[in-house]
Amino acid sequence: MIELSLELFLLLAAAGFAAGFIDSIAGGGGLITLPALMLAGIPPAQALATNKVQGVFGAATAAISYASRGLVDLRSQWKPALIAGIAGAVGAALVSYLPTDQLRLVLPVILIAIAAFFAFKPGLDDLDRVQRVAPAAFALTAVPLIGFYDGFLGPGAGSFYMIAFVTLAGYGVLKATAHTKLLNFASNLGALLAFVVVGQPLWLLGIVMGAAQIGGAMLGARLASRIGARLIKPLLVATSAALALRLIWQMV
Template identity: 80%
Template sequence: MFELTFDLILILIIAGFLAGFVDAIAGGGGLITVPALMLVGIPPVQALATNKVQGIFGAATAAISYSRRGLVNIRSQWRSAVIAGVAGASGAVLVSYLPTDGLRLILPVILIGIALFFALKPGLNDMDRVQRVSTAVFAATLVPLVGFYDGLLGPGAGSFYMIGFVALAGYGVLKATAHTKLLNFASNLGGLLAFAIVAKPLWTIGLAMGVAQIAGAMLGARLAARIGARLIKPLLVITSTALALRLIWQMLG
């Protein structure tokens, strides 16, 4: 039986703050919070469900912070957000029925590819570039795919949204980061609604971590808006690489 103690709460609150900070800048906050939840003894599926509780606070805070700085118009994104939310719920509902082992095998390769893309591609800055697909096509293809994955597994979903906005929508790095947060919030919320039925998230822990997420996300969004690609790119490379290495370590035992 899981027992909540002051020491465990403190560990998880610190993890929530750090995750909110990292996630607001480059995504990958789950790299911190999911292992922390499991480290204190929470079963894996319940840890994923609890992670969704605290994750929505950080994503929502980051989305609002970027919106207030004029980097994203949340009202123009509501349709994409609804699609991401429905896809996230669908992924969470099917998590027990779909074979995810194959996806886990290729995830490290994809994440390392993302890290190399942002590390080596020249000219990646905060300036917009050529838009390769229309907004409607983007919302109908990449958004539901990443949203479904976010509900099904989750790690790296923010990075996948991010590279889509940069490579397909033609957004600069800072603008892409800002637009990622509302979709991340929506797919997290959709996943949480489904998990709440089947996985019994620990609401007290999730809410305590969520408060810390708010503080971390506010700080992270403020720094990202001020420094832009010079901060976002290296942190994105680090988090994607770290997540890939963690997944490889899990597969090896």
């Protein structure tokens, strides 16, 4: 049985708030919370499961906040969200059966490419652009692939959803962020349901961090809705680059 002091609980709650703020805008909140949980001495499987508990709160809050501002139609997006949830559950269920080493080697390169894309590609703003893939095809290809990854490994899933919405669905940056949070919530929830069986999450800690995530996500979504691409793009570049550097550091 893991016992955490009040001070550690408060520090982890602060990490949850910061993660909720960053994740609601650009993704990458797990870059803060998962290392914090593991530094607290929680075993990796339990840390992953607990991280999904608190992550669901933040993603749900951001998704609802964006939807309330008319940036995403929940009624038309329930099918992609359901697909993301199922894919996330499958990914989480297969964590202990599939090798992750090769994926970890490729992931930093992909994240650096995402950071460079949003940093240097001209014309990325909040205006929609040419749609390259039909909604049904997008829901049956990009959504389950990223949802599976979110449950299976996780880091950078929000960035992958973002770039898919921008490059394939033709969404503007703010609209892509709003839809990313909905799918992020779904794949997080699916993964959590699977982790409940195999990971034994620390529910009290996850709920405390989740409550802090709600505050951070509400603030982040409000700022992103007002400022749009001018806030989202630099934060997305920074979080993708930081996550890539962290993964490279782990391999050294």
